Amino acid sequence: MGYIFTFLIGFGLAVIGGVTLIAYLNFLPAGLSWGDYFIYTTGRIECYFFPVGLVIMALVLYLYPNNP
Numbered sequence: 001m002g003y004i005f006t007f008l009i010g011f012g013l014a015v016i017g018g019v020t021l022i023a024y025l026n027f028l029p030a031g032l033s034w035g036d037y038f039i040y041t042t043g044r045i046e047c048y049f050f051p052v053g054l055v056i057m058a059l060v061l062y063l064y065p066n067n068p
Contacts, residue, residue, distance in 0.1 A: 003064050010056030017050025 024041055032040070041047040 003060055007057055007060045010053045010060060012053070013049040014053030014057065017047055017053060020044070020046045021050060 021041060024037065024044075024047070027037060027040065028034070
């Protein structure tokens with residue numbers, strides 16, 4: 001049960017971070033360059049949720065016991 005809950009926490013964080021990164025892509029048509037986009041997103045805490053969520057999900061999948 002703990003593995004599933006932790007996986008869902010990681011999934012939720014990855015979704016929040018991914019949606020935020022996609023939403024900030026709207027700055028590109030407004031005149032920002034890709035470099036400005038990456039500088040802006042590295043300064044926002046919610047953009048770090050995406051890689052943290054991916055790491056949590058990968059860790060849970062790696063540690064999940066395989067009982068055949």
